Amino acid sequence: MQKVKCAVLGATGVVGQHFLKLLKGHPYFELAAICASDARTGKKLAEMKEHVKGGIPAEFADMSFDPIDVDILVKKNVQIVFSALPADVAVDIEKEAARKGLKVFSNASSYRMDENVPILIPEVNFPHIDLINNQKKESKGYIITNANCTTTGLAMALLPIIPMGIKKMVVASYQAISGAGYPGLSAMDINGNVIPYIKNEEPKLLAECKKICGIFENGQIKPADWEVHAHCIRVPTIVGHLISVHIELENETHYNTVLENIKNYKTPEAVAGLPTTPDQPVIYIDDVDRPQPRYDVNIGTPKRAKGMAVAIGRLEVDKKIVRFITLSNNLVRGAAGGSVLNAELAFRKNMF
Numbered sequence: 215m216q217k218v219k220c221a222v223l224g225a226t227g228v229v230g231q232h233f234l235k236l237l238k239g240h241p242y243f244e245l246a247a248i249c250a251s252d253a254r255t256g257k258k259l260a261e262m263k264e265h266v267k268g269g270i271p272a273e274f275a276d277m278s279f280d281p282i283d284v285d286i287l288v289k290k291n292v293q294i295v296f297s298a299l300p301a302d303v304a305v306d307i308e309k310e311a312a313r314k315g316l317k318v319f320s321n322a323s324s325y326r327m328d329e330n331v332p333i334l335i336p337e338v339n340f341p342h343i344d345l346i347n348n349q350k351k352e353s354k355g356y357i358i359t360n361a362n363c364t365t366t367g368l369a370m371a372l373l374p375i376i377p378m379g380i381k382k383m384v385v386a387s388y389q390a391i392s393g394a395g396y397p398g399l400s401a402m403d404i405n406g407n408v409i410p411y412i413k414n415e416e417p418k419l420l421a422e423c424k425k426i427c428g429i430f431e432n433g434q435i436k437p438a439d440w441e442v443h444a445h446c447i448r449v450p451t452i453v454g455h456l457i458s459v460h461i462e463l464e465n466e467t468h469y470n471t472v473l474e475n476i477k478n479y480k481t482p483e484a485v486a487g488l489p490t491t492p493d494q495p496v497i498y499i500d501d502v503d504r505p506q507p508r509y510d511v512n513i514g515t516p517k518r519a520k521g522m523a524v525a526i527g528r529l530e531v532d533k534k535i536v537r538f539i540t541l542s543n544n545l546v547r548g549a550a551g552g553s554v555l556n557a558e559l560a561f562r563k564n565m566f
C-alpha cells in the first residue's frame with residue numbers, strides 16, 4: 215500500500231512528540247517533514263530534548279526541521295498536516311495549508327468553533343466528518359480539529375449515556391500539568407498546589423461539548439441543548455485529566471442499566487478496526503479508588519491504541535441522577551492520538 219506523506223507542525227512540543235511516537239511504523243502514513251519555530255530550522259530532531267518517553271523515535275532522529283512554509287510541504291508531496299501549534303500561530307498557517315490543498319488535522323483551538331469545521335471524535339460523531347464538504351468553496355484541502363483535551367475525555371465517557379437522554383450536566387475537571395504544554399507552569403506555582411482556574415478552559419468545554427454531541431443535518435450541526443456547568447482545575451499530576459461528572463437524565467433509570475450500558479458499549483462500525491481505534495472505547499473499572507492517572511492513563515488496546523480509551527469508575531445512580539469519575543489521556547486521546555484517528559477515518563473514506 216502506498217503510504218500518505220505527512221508533516222508534524224510543532225514537532226518539539228509534548229503533543230508534537232506524541233505524534234512522532236504514533237507515526238513510527240504507521241501502516242497508512244509516512245512522516246516526510248517536521249517543523250517548529252524558526253530557531254529549529256535545519257537542526258536535526260536528534261538534537262532536541264525528549265519531553266515524552268519515546269517521543270524522538272530512532273527512525274526519525276536524522277530528519278531536519280523545515281521552516282513552516284506550506285510551499286515546501288507541497289513540494290515534498292505532503293498531503294496531511296498534523297498540527298500541534300499554539301492557536302495564535304496555527305490560525306494563518308492552517309488556513310493557508312488547507313487553501314493550498316493540504317488536509318489539516320489540528321489540535322489548536324483556532325477553528326474548532328467555525329461552523330464549517332468539524333470537531334471530530336470518531337466514536338462520538340463520525341458523521342460530522344462530512345462537514346468538510348462546506349469548506350470546498352474556499353479551499354482545495356480542509357481542516358478537521360479535535361476537541362480541547364478535557365472535552366474529548368468527557369464526550370467519550372458520555373457515549374453510553376447519550377442514548378439515555380441527557381438534560382443537565384455539572385462537571386469538575388482535575389487537569390494534569392502537561393495540558394499546558396512544555397515547559398508549562400512554573401514549579402513554584404504548581405508544586406504542592408491546586409489552581410482553581412485555567413484560562414479559557416471552561417467556556418471551551420461548554421461550547422465544544424455541545425457542538426461535538428450535536429446532530430449533523432442538512433450540512434450543518436445543531437448543538438446539543440443540554441444545560442452544562444463546569445469547573446476546570448489544574449492539579450500537580452503529569453498526564454491524565456480526571457473529571458467528576460454529575461448528570462441529570464430526562465427519565466429515571468437504575469444502576470444496573472447504566473452499568474450494563476457502559477460495559478457493553480461497542481465502537482460504531484464506521485470506526486472499528488482502524489489502527490488507532492481502541493477495541494473498547496469506554497472501560498469500567500470496578501475498584502472503588504479508580505481510575506487514577508498513575509495506573510490508568512494508558513488504558514486501551516491494541517498496542518497502537520494505548521491511551522485511546524477512557525476509564526470510568528465510581529458509578530452512582532439515583533433516579534434521574536447519574537454520577538461517575540472518568541479519566542482520559544490528554545496527550546494521546548485528547549491530542550495526538552485523536553488527530554491520527556481522525557486522519558485514519560479520512561483515509562478509510564478516501565478523503566485524500
Ligand SMILES: NC(=O)c1ccc[n+]([C@@H]2O[C@H](COP(=O)([O-])OP(=O)(O)OC[C@H]3O[C@@H](n4cnc5c(N)ncnc54)[C@H](OP(=O)(O)O)[C@@H]3O)[C@@H](O)[C@H]2O)c1
Pocket residue numbers: 223224225226227228229230249250251252253254282297298299300301303321322323361362363392393394395396397544545548549
Ligand atoms: N498539551 C495538551 O494536553 C493538549 C491537548 C489538546 C490540544 N493541545 C493543543 O495542541 C497545541 C500544542 O500543544 P503542546 O502542549 O504540545 O504545546 P508545546 O509543548 O508548548 O509545543 C508547542 C509547539 O509549537 C511550536 N511553536 C511555538 N511557537 C511557534 C511559532 N511562532 N512558530 C512555529 N512553531 C511554534 C513549538 O516549537 P519550539 O519548540 O521550536 O518553540 C512547539 O513545537 C496547542 O494548540 C494546544 O492548545 C494541547
